[in-house]
Amino acid sequence: MGKVYVVGVGMTKMAGRHLDATYWKLAQMGGRALLAKMPDDFHLGAVSFVSFGIYNDIFEGHAIPETFLNDVLGLHLKEFDRVTTGGQTGIAAMTRTYDAVASGRHRLAMAFGVEKAQDSYDPQTKSTTPMVVDTIAFSWPYWTQWPLGVTASSSYAQIINGYRQAYPKDLELDARCKFIEQLCRQGLKNPLAQRYPEKVTAEQVRDSRIIISDIRLGEVCVYSEGAAAVLLAEEGLAREICAATKRPMIRVAGIGHAVESTYVGRGFQHQNIHLIESDKVAAERAYAMAGIGPEQVGVVGQHCAFGPQGLITMAMLGLAKPGRAQDLVYDGTMMDGGKVVVDPYGGLIYAGHAVGASNMMSLYEVYHYMIERQVEWGLVHGTGGADAVYGGVWALHLEK
Amino acid sequence: MHRTSMMNDEIVRGMLELTPEITALPGGKRVLLTPRMFGVPQMVAAGEQSAWLLSLKERAVILGARCPKCRQIYAPAYLEWCGNPPCRFEQLEPVDLPDTGEITDADPVITLFAPARMSGRAPFAHGLVRLRDARIDATVDMMFALETTDGVIRPGIYSAGTPVKLVFKDNGQREGYITDVFAIPRAELTEVQCRKSPLYYSDIDWHEPKPPAYAEDAAHAGRFAEVRAQIAGFFAGVNKSPRNQARLRVLDFTVRMVTGGGTLAIAARNGSMELLSEIPAQTTSTIAVENPAALSDWTQGKALTNLFALGQLWLSNREGVRLLEDLDRLWRAATRDGTL
Numbered sequence: 001m002g003k004v005y006v007v008g009v010g011m012t013k014m015a016g017r018h019l020d021a022t023y024w025k026l027a028q029m030g031g032r033a034l035l036a037k038m039p040d041d042f043h044l045g046a047v048s049f050v051s052f053g054i055y056n057d058i059f060e061g062h063a064i065p066e067t068f069l070n071d072v073l074g075l076h077l078k079e080f081d082r083v084t085t086g087g088q089t090g091i092a093a094m095t096r097t098y099d100a101v102a103s104g105r106h107r108l109a110m111a112f113g114v115e116k117a118q119d120s121y122d123p124q125t126k127s128t129t130p131m132v133v134d135t136i137a138f139s140w141p142y143w144t145q146w147p148l149g150v151t152a153s154s155s156y157a158q159i160i161n162g163y164r165q166a167y168p169k170d171l172e173l174d175a176r177c178k179f180i181e182q183l184c185r186q187g188l189k190n191p192l193a194q195r196y197p198e199k200v201t202a203e204q205v206r207d208s209r210i211i212i213s214d215i216r217l218g219e220v221c222v223y224s225e226g227a228a229a230v231l232l233a234e235e236g237l238a239r240e241i242c243a244a245t246k247r248p249m250i251r252v253a254g255i256g257h258a259v260e261s262t263y264v265g266r267g268f269q270h271q272n273i274h275l276i277e278s279d280k281v282a283a284e285r286a287y288a289m290a291g292i293g294p295e296q297v298g299v300v301g302q303h304c305a306f307g308p309q310g311l312i313t314m315a316m317l318g319l320a321k322p323g324r325a326q327d328l329v330y331d332g333t334m335m336d337g338g339k340v341v342v343d344p345y346g347g348l349i350y351a352g353h354a355v356g357a358s359n360m361m362s363l364y365e366v367y368h369y370m371i372e373r374q375v376e377w378g379l380v381h382g383t384g385g386a387d388a389v390y391g392g393v394w395a396l397h398l399e400k
Numbered sequence: 401m402h403r404t405s406m407m408n409d410e411i412v413r414g415m416l417e418l419t420p421e422i423t424a425l426p427g428g429k430r431v432l433l434t435p436r437m438f439g440v441p442q443m444v445a446a447g448e449q450s451a452w453l454l455s456l457k458e459r460a461v462i463l464g465a466r467c468p469k470c471r472q473i474y475a476p477a478y479l480e481w482c483g484n485p486p487c488r489f490e491q492l493e494p495v496d497l498p499d500t501g502e503i504t505d506a507d508p509v510i511t512l513f514a515p516a517r518m519s520g521r522a523p524f525a526h527g528l529v530r531l532r533d534a535r536i537d538a539t540v541d542m543m544f545a546l547e548t549t550d551g552v553i554r555p556g557i558y559s560a561g562t563p564v565k566l567v568f569k570d571n572g573q574r575e576g577y578i579t580d581v582f583a584i585p586r587a588e589l590t591e592v593q594c595r596k597s598p599l600y601y602s603d604i605d606w607h608e609p610k611p612p613a614y615a616e617d618a619a620h621a622g623r624f625a626e627v628r629a630q631i632a633g634f635f636a637g638v639n640k641s642p643r644n645q646a647r648l649r650v651l652d653f654t655v656r657m658v659t660g661g662g663t664l665a666i667a668a669r670n671g672s673m674e675l676l677s678e679i680p681a682q683t684t685s686t687i688a689v690e691n692p693a694a695l696s697d698w699t700q701g702k703a704l705t706n707l708f709a710l711g712q713l714w715l716s717n718r719e720g721v722r723l724l725e726d727l728d729r730l731w732r733a734a735t736r737d738g739t740l
Binding site: 019020057058061122124125130131133134137141142143144145147148149150151153154157158159161162164165166207208209210211212213214216263264265266267268269270273274 | 425429430431438444446449453470472476478483484504505506507508509510511512513514515516517518519521524526527528538539540541542543544545560577578579701702703705706709710725728
C-alpha cells in the first residue's frame with residue numbers, strides 16, 4: 001500500500017436551511033470551497049476517482065442522487081461511486097477514497113459529502129425537524145423497532161443509559177454542560193459554523209428543554225445542509241501540491257472501521273449495550289496501523305451528535321478510561337489549554353451535521369488545527385447507522 | 401378500521417401526485433410543494449417475518465427461533481436461518497417465548513419530542529426486554545412499547561432490571577404487528593394477572609390516574625400566595641409579547657396546577673394567558689409538583705418539561721406534555737421580545 005496524504009479540504013457554510021440551493025448547487029458550493037484553497041491552475045479535472053458520502057436518498061429527494069453530481073462537478077468519465085453507512089457515511093467514503101489511492105490505481109482522488117436534510121417537512125407541525133427525525137428513523141426495521149417510535153435520539157439515549165448502568169458515576173450533568181460550552185466556544189472561531197456567532201454557556205445548556213431521557217436540547221447536534229470535500233494524493237503528487245499550496249504534508253497514517261449488530265443480547269454477535277464497541281475496535285485498528293497510542297493524539301474531530309455520547313466516544317477512542325470520560329472535563333484535559341482539543345471549530349454540536357459531509361467537516365477541522373498549532377497526531381471519528389453500529393477512525397500525521 | 405381501507409382515493413391521489421407546485425415562502429425564496437418522490441404506497445413482503453407476526457395475531461404469543469447448533473434463541477423469530485458463522489446458516493427451530501422477563505441492562509428511554517409519525521403520542525417509551533422464565537432464556541433482547549396502568553409514562557416506573565409482563569391486544573383487535581403487544585411492570589399487576597398467559601388488554605385495570613396527595617406543609621403554603629402573584633406578573637409580561645400573542649391566538653386550554661401549598665388554575669384563551677380566580681371542574685390537564693417554588697422557577701425560564709422528564713412533576717394525561725412545551729415557550733418568547 002502506498003502512502004496517502006490529505007492535500008486539500010473545503011467546506012461550505014453549514015446552515016439549517018439553504019433555500020437558495022438544491023443539493024446540486026450545494027455540491028458546487030463545496031467544490032468552489034475546495035478550489036479556493038488550491039493553486040489557481042488546479043481544477044477537478046485532475047481527479048480520477050470520487051467517492052460520494054450521501055446519507056440517504058430521501059433527504060436529497062432523488063433515488064441515487066450522486067448520479068447527477070458527475071455533471072454538476074464536471075466528473076465525466078471519472079471512476080465514481082457513493083457510500084452510505086448512516087452517520088459514518090463521510091468517513092466511509094473517505095476510506096473508500098484512501099483505498100483507491102493507496103492501491104496505486106489512482107494518484108489523486110476526492111471524497112465528497114453533500115446533504116440537503118431539511119427539505120423534509122412535517123405538515124402537522126408546519127416545521128422540518130419532526131420529519132427529519134422521522135426520515136432518519138426509517139433506518140430501523142418496519143416490522144420491529146420503527147413502529148415503536150425509535151429515533152436516532154432514542155437509540156443514542158439507550159446507549160447512554162447502558163453506559164451509565166455500567167458506569168453510574170460518569171456523565172454528570174455538570175461535566176456534560178461544560179463540555180458543550182467548550183465545543184461552542186471553539187466554534188466561535190469558525191464563521192462557517194451553522195450556529196456562528198451564537199454564544200453558549202453551560203447554564204444555557206443545563207436549562208434547555210429535555211427532549212429525551214435526561215438529554216437536553218442544548219446537548220444535541222444541529223441538523224444541517226452543506227457540503228465538504230477532501231482531496232487525497234499519493235506521495236509524489238502530494239509533495240507537488242503541498243509545495244504549491246505551502247501547506248505541510250499530512251499523512252493518513254491509520255484507518256480502522258468496525259460494525260456491530262443492531263440487536264442487543266448475549267449471543268456471539270450481539271451488541272454490548274454498555275459500550276460503543278464499534279468505535280473502540282475501529283480506534284484500536286487505526287492506532288495499530290499508525291503505530292501510535294491514544295496518548296500521542298493532540299486533536300480529535302469526533303462525531304459528537306449528542307453530548308453524553310461524545311464523552312463516551314472519548315473513552316472508546318482510548319483517551320479516557322471507560323467510566324472516567326468526564327475527568328477530561330474536570331481535569332482540564334480537553335478544556336482550554338488542555339492536552340487534547342476536541343472538535344476545534346465546533347464539531348457537529350456547533351458547526352453542524354450535514355450527515356454525509358459531517359466526517360469530512362471533522363477532518364477539515366482537524367487538518368486546519370494540526371497545521372495552525374503544529375499538532376503531530378490527530379484523529380477523525382465517525383459513528384452512525386441504526387443504533388450507532390458503524391464506527392470509523394482515521395489517524396492523521398503531520399510530517400515535519 | 402381495516403388497514404387497507406385507509407388507502408382511500410384521496411390519500412393515494414396525494415401520494416401519486418406527479419406535479420409539484422412552485423410556491424414562494426415569506427421572503428421570496430421558492431420551494432416545490434408535494435412532489436411525488438418517495439410517497440410510495442407499498443405492499444411489503446412479510447416474508448420470513450410472517451411466522452412470528454402470525455403467531456402474534458392468531459395466538460397472542462411471541463414466537464422465537466432457536467438454533468439447534470449454537471442454542472441461541474432469537475427474539476422474535478426475525479431470521480429463518482442462524483446468523484452465527486460456524487452454524488453455516490442452520491435452519492432455526494420455532495419456540496414459543498415466555499411473556500415475562502425484565503428490562504435489559506439499561507434504563508428505558510422516554511421520548512418527549514415526537515417524530516412526525518408519533519405526533520401527539522409523546523411521551524412514549526420503549527425498551528429492550530430479556531424474555532425469560534424458568535424454561536427459556538432468549539439470547540436476543542426484544543424491543544417493546546412500555547406502558548403503565550397508572551396514567552402517563554414517566555421516569556421511575558421502569559429501570560434496568562424491572563420485571564415485566566407482556567400484554568396483548570384483545571382477540572379480534574390484533575393486526576399481526578409489533579404494536580399488538582406491550583410491556584407492563586409486573587409490580588402493577590395482581591398475582592392472577594401475572595400467572596395468566598396470554599394476558600390481554602381487557603384483563604388490566606386501567607384506572608383513572610389521581611394526582612399525588614401532598615402532605616400539608618406550612619412553608620409551601622406560605623410560598624403559594626407569593627407564587628400566584630409571580631404568575632400573574634409573569635402573564636402580564638407574556639401577554640405583551642408579539643410572539644406569544646401570535647401563538648396564543650391558536651391555543652385554547654386550561655391547566656390545573658396542584659402543589660404542596662395549594663392549587664391554582666391557568667388558561668390560554670382569547671389570545672392571552674390568564675390566572676383563573678376559580679378552579680374549573682374540567683381542565684385540559686392537571687400537573688402536580690410538590691414545591692410551589694417550581695412554578696416560580698418556571699416564571700423565570702426554568703422548563704417545566706424538565707421537571708416532568710426528571711420525575712419531579714406529575715401529569716394527568718399525554719396532552720399535558722404538549723401543554724408543558726407551550727408553557728415553556730412563553731418565557732422564551734417574552735424574553736426574546738423584551739416584554740419580561
